[in-house]
Every structure is written in C-alpha cells, then in structure tokens.
Amino acid sequence: MDIIEGVIGFIALLMVFRIFLTRSRARKLLYLCCLSFCISALIALYVKSPMGGIVAIIYFISSTLTSNAIAYTIEQVKDIE
Amino acid sequence: MENPVIYFYNPTILVGFAIGILSLFAIGSQKDDLHALILTDIVECAMLVIIAGVDTDLAEALILPGLVVSLAELLAVSEILINRKIIKSKKPKPKVYKLFEEFKLPIYTGDLKYNVHMEVLETSPKFFALVLIIYGAILSGFTGGAVIATGLLFYALSLRVRGLELSEELKTLWEGMAGLSGIAWGLWIIGFLEFFLFPKKWLLFLLMAGLGLVLKVGSKLGLIGFIGEAK
Amino acid sequence: MEYIEYLLYLGYVLLIIGTIGAIVGPKSNDRFIRLLNTEVATFGVCFIFLAYDEALALMTLIAVNAILCLILVRAIILNAEYEEETDTKIK
Amino acid sequence: MEILLIVSGVCCILGGLGVILHTNPINKIIMLGLLNVGLIGMIVSSYYLDIAIISSICEPISTIILLLGYMKYLTTLKKKKKYGRDLPILSK
Structure with missing residues (x-):
C-alpha cells in the first residue's frame, strides 16, 4: 500500500514542477489534467471509507469540466492575441 | 520575557492589521473608481481574518452575516458605478435590459475563430443546479442560502450565454421566491423570539428560523439587475 | 512541525503574497489582472478558517466567492464597454 | 508526514507564486486551478x-465565469482599439 502512494505522490510532485516551469500553455493544461488524476487517486487511498470514494468521484468529474472549458478558450483566443 | 507585542496579540490579528493598513493606503492613492472597488475586497479579507483570530463560537456567528452583508454591499456599489458610467457616455441607454446580456458569447459578430459553443455549458448546468439546490436545502441557514443562490445563478447564466431565452417557469419561480422574502423575514423573527419565550419546544422554532433564513438569503441574489426583466 | 501550524503559516504566506501582488504586482494596471491577484488573498482566508476549525464559515465563504466573481467580472465588462466615449470627451 | 499533505502544500505555494508572476490571464487561471487543487x-x-464536495463543485463554476469574462473583455478591447485609431485621423 505504501509503495503505491509513494509512486503516485512522486508523479504528482513531478507534474507540479513541470506546470510551473514550462512556457507553452497547452502543455500546462495537459500537466494539470494529469495532476488532478493523481490527487483523485490519493484522496481515495487516504480516506479509507465509502465516503472517500464519493468525494473522489465528484472531484474527478468536476476537474474534467474545468480542463474542458480552459481548452476551448485557449483555441478560440489564440488568434485575437 | 518575550516581545510584548506578540504577548498581547495573536499573530493572526497582527497579519490582519498589516493587510488592512496596506490595502487602505493603496485605496487612498488610487484614482480610478473600479480599482478602488476591487481593492475593497482585500479589506474585507482583513476584516474576516481579524474576527477569526478571536477563536470562539461567537466569532463564527459573526462571520456568517458579515459575509452576506459584504456581498450585498459590493453588489450595490458596483451597480452605482455602472449606472454612472452609462449616464456619462454618449451611447443611448438600452431600453430593455436582459439578465446577463453582457456575457453572451461573441461568436455572433465573427470575432472568434470557430463557430462553436462551449460544450460544457450545454450539458453540465442542469446537473450542477440540481445537486446544489438539494444540498443547500439540507444545510439550512446562511450557508444553504448561498449554495442555492450559486446553483440558480449558474443555470440562468448558462442559458443566457448560449443566446436562449429564460423560460417563463423559471422567471415565475424566481419572482415567487422574491415575493416570499417578506414572509420569510417574519418567520425568522417569530422563530427567534419564541425561542426565548417557550424554551421547551426549541426544535420547532429552530427549524422555523433556519427555513426563513434559507428563503431570505437565496432570494436576495435576485438583486442583480432587474430580475423581472421590465418591459 | 504540527499540522495546525503548517496550515496557519501557509495561510499567512498566501495572504501576504496576494496583498502585495494586488497592490504592486507586474502589470497590475489592468483591471482583470488585479482581480485575479486578489483571489490569492481569498484562498489565504480559506486556510486560516480551516486552521481555526470554523467549518460553516468556510463553506459559506467558498459559495459566496463564486458569486462575488460574477459581480466583479460583470462590473469590469460593462465598464470597458462604456468607457471609450468618456475618454474621447476629455481629449 | 503524509504524502497528501506534502503534495498539496507544494501545490499551494507554487500556485500562489505563479498567479502573481505570470502576466497572461489564461496562464493565471491555470495557476488558480493549481491553487484550488x-x-x-x-x-x-x-x-x-x-x-470538499462543495468546494469541488464550486470550482468549475468560478473558472467558467472568469473565462467567459476574459473572452468578452478581450473582444471589447480589440473593437475599441480599432475604433480608437480611426478617430484621431478624422479629427485631423
């Protein structure tokens, strides 16, 4: 169990630093997606009860919506700027 | 003996005072009105932090109405600023005001690249509004009112962004909620008063006061523009 | 370090960063950028509420913050739409 | 210390610095998402x-409002600039 949490935590830390360091906007969005998947897994592993599963599911759905909206805006605004 | 300033005051209260004084200086040297309005937000943060640093149950009871009152205050000041700007400008004032008209997507004038609506706004708002309204009805009081208002406003916004009309049922529902506001206020006062007069039946009066506050706060957000969309 | 102290110092850092950024941040003459900078200070308030165990206040603050965004963004858009006429009048 | 605590602490500090230091509003909104995580x-x-349930439902709502507002603000500014360049030529 501990190994799984360690691997996921390492991937999450790597993604946080890559979000902060890259310049391209599309790559930032991609890494944000990956980070939210990692956090959702960590939540489900941290809370050991069925309620934790519900919270992880709701967080997963709403983070997908956020990245969808940001992707739409990036493509539309590219010309104007 | 440690430093007397830290001995008398909590560090939270010190941070709150520092932020408040800094942002008040910034407001004083600002010339534009809207910048000052945005900086007022930080003064509100400083107020909340100072109250929270007291750390008793009374602090939590003071924060809840403070949040709602500051929301209403910012709403009123922003309306005044917008109206003054409209009167000053040469453009004629629009005769018919529609709720959230200014958020409509600019794809109709050909400014944007692709002729597509944002996909999230077509599928998600019904789900969000349903979940938020049911959840807010379970939590009553100020908290439930704020949660319900968030769901209703997001649903209305998503309809208007796609260029659709608000349906008649929704308008009637909202107007009915605004009309219930006076009754809800009476319910809250009666519940709060009887709570001291007849302490034996406390559960009934507690529920009455909570229900009154939910309706009151949830309908207060109809103040944005004319909710009835006057003809 | 204790868990509560960790939360408290995180809240102080976010509050101070947000305030300084909103007053003298890079390109903070633009209204939209200044609005985005003030959001950081709001998150600092969230952390301090979490550290002092005020659950109901935290829930209300999160719900109210979304509506506050709506009001301020609306004021900024309408102001930008009607502003140009007054500028030319001054010239 | 727990792993979730360390990851979210690093998220908060880097997100707060990132919101202040970037100058493009879309980058700022992405960093705000990081802070919310x-x-x-x-x-x-x-x-x-x-x-946690309330917070994760209210996060996309405020993000969508900010994005819509930014799109409208940008097109308004662009229109105003086009119109504003014409005016001095006419006045000459």
Missing part, C-alpha cells in the same frame, strides 16, 4: 468531506 487536498486531509 491544493486547497481541496488540505480539506480532505483534515477529514472535512462535506466541505
């Missing part, structure tokens, strides 16, 4: 699960 992680690690 940290907040939800912190709330879950102190076992307030009902607040």
